[in-house]
Amino acid sequence: MKAIEITSYGAPEVLRAVERPDPVAGTGELLIRVAASGVNRPDVLQRKGHYPVPPGASDLPGLEVAGEIVSGDAAALAEAGFKIGDRVCALVAGGGYAELCVAPVAQCLPVPKGWSDSEAASLPETFFTVWSNVFERGRLQKGETLLIQGGSSGIGVTAIQIAKALGATVIVTAGSDGKCEACKALGADHAINYRTSDFAEEAKKLTGGKGVDVILDMVAGDYVAREIECMAEDGRLVIIAVQGGVKSDFNAGLVLRKRLVITGSTLRPRPVAFKGAIAKALREKVWPLLESGAIKPVIHSTFVAGGEPSGAAQAHALMESNQHIGKIVLTW
Numbered sequence: 429m430k431a432i433e434i435t436s437y438g439a440p441e442v443l444r445a446v447e448r449p450d451p452v453a454g455t456g457e458l459l460i461r462v463a464a465s466g467v468n469r470p471d472v473l474q475r476k477g478h479y480p481v482p483p484g485a486s487d488l489p490g491l492e493v494a495g496e497i498v499s500g501d502a503a504a505l506a507e508a509g510f511k512i513g514d515r516v517c518a519l520v521a522g523g524g525y526a527e528l529c530v531a532p533v534a535q536c537l538p539v540p541k542g543w544s545d546s547e548a549a550s551l552p553e554t555f556f557t558v559w560s561n562v563f564e565r566g567r568l569q570k571g572e573t574l575l576i577q578g579g580s581s582g583i584g585v586t587a588i589q590i591a592k593a594l595g596a597t598v599i600v601t602a603g604s605d606g607k608c609e610a611c612k613a614l615g616a617d618h619a620i621n622y623r624t625s626d627f628a629e630e631a632k633k634l635t636g637g638k639g640v641d642v643i644l645d646m647v648a649g650d651y652v653a654r655e656i657e658c659m660a661e662d663g664r665l666v667i668i669a670v671q672g673g674v675k676s677d678f679n680a681g682l683v684l685r686k687r688l689v690i691t692g693s694t695l696r697p698r699p700v701a702f703k704g705a706i707a708k709a710l711r712e713k714v715w716p717l718l719e720s721g722a723i724k725p726v727i728h729s730t731f732v733a734g735g736e737p738s739g740a741a742q743a744h745a746l747m748e749s750n751q752h753i754g755k756i757v758l759t760w
């Protein structure tokens with residue numbers, strides 16, 4: 429098969445199209461002929477050598493794919509209600525930038541009715557992450573307020589749409605007025621340009637002084653102190669990335685007085701059973717929203733994966749330019 433390899437750690441050009449042996453599905457797994465692969469910021473971190481591959485995972489980048497089932501563990505397929513030829517999208521721990529990809533059956537979901545392969549490939553990584561962090565760890569409820577740092581990211585556009593569809597008020601931050609407008613067009617109630625306004629002051633004003641109930645934070649660093657200031661009593665801060673640094677200096681007294689919960693997680697190293705449980709919840713609670721049109725794909729650009737220079741390299745360069753709104757996808 430053709431695949432995109434990280435030939436050495438470095439700039440996007442280290443991503444090169446190569447030939448690799450076809451992978452083989454083992455127990456509980458299926459093999460997908462990949463039509464499209466989603467690109468995520470963790471792929472960029474992996475390419476730079478900052479995101480180690482979990483034990484047992486493919487060294488190839490790529491955490492999500494969509495395509496057709498070509499073979500697999502018959503018993504696991506039957507139990508999940510899949511058959512050869514079905515179109516699925518899958519969350520994988522690596523190996524997504526390839527024409528063929530093995531996935532645990534438990535981490536596969538049907539391509540939502542009416543969605544293309546490219547659109548479906550944009551789903552798993554952000555939908556699993558947002559469900560697990562905002563709705564499970566963060567326990568966001570209907571009627572509560574969610575603050576999303578980085579509303580125009582792949583993660584952000586997913587969080588805006590699910591939270592709105594399930595009845596929350598959504599405030600986002602983004603780095604330009606254009607990105608703020610795009611977030612509002614997706615349903616965000618309020619958007620704060622974090623380069624020109626203090627998000628904590630704005631969030632307090634927007635909630636009438638009460639503060640926000642849940643924060644999805646992909647920045648951390650010095651954001652944490654300001655987040656704690658603008659959280660409501662019994663608020664939950666969920667950290668999923670540390671783009672602003674790992675160290676924070678915050679007022680611990682506020683954590684006690686407001687009874688705050690500070691938590692976080694990384695999805696990739698979690699076991700199949702954990703990811704399978706998220707897949708079940710998504711299929712029940714979110715897939716109907718994708719099929720009804722309540723939640724729409726937000727794809728900024730699509731690149732052909734192979735070629736010279738590789739479309740994957742162009743996709744990574746775009747992601748690092750931070751010009752995108754929503755998802756970037758590779759096609760095969």
Ligand SMILES: NC(=O)c1ccc[n+]([C@@H]2O[C@H](COP(=O)([O-])OP(=O)(O)OC[C@H]3O[C@@H](n4cnc5c(N)ncnc54)[C@H](OP(=O)(O)O)[C@@H]3O)[C@@H](O)[C@H]2O)c1
Binds near residue numbers: 467578604647
């Ligand atoms: N923990 C997990 O399980 C998990 C899983 C998947 C992804 N992640 C992380 O989640 C983040 C988003 O991933 P993605 O694939 O959606 O990436 P992405 O589309 O490239 O988004 C990165 C976002 O970070 C925003 N950002 C950077 N600095 C900011 C700041 N100071 N304030 C507010 N926003 C800021 C950028 O906003 P502007 O461009 O507007 O500045 C951009 O929207 C990444 O850091 C990724 O590593 C974590």
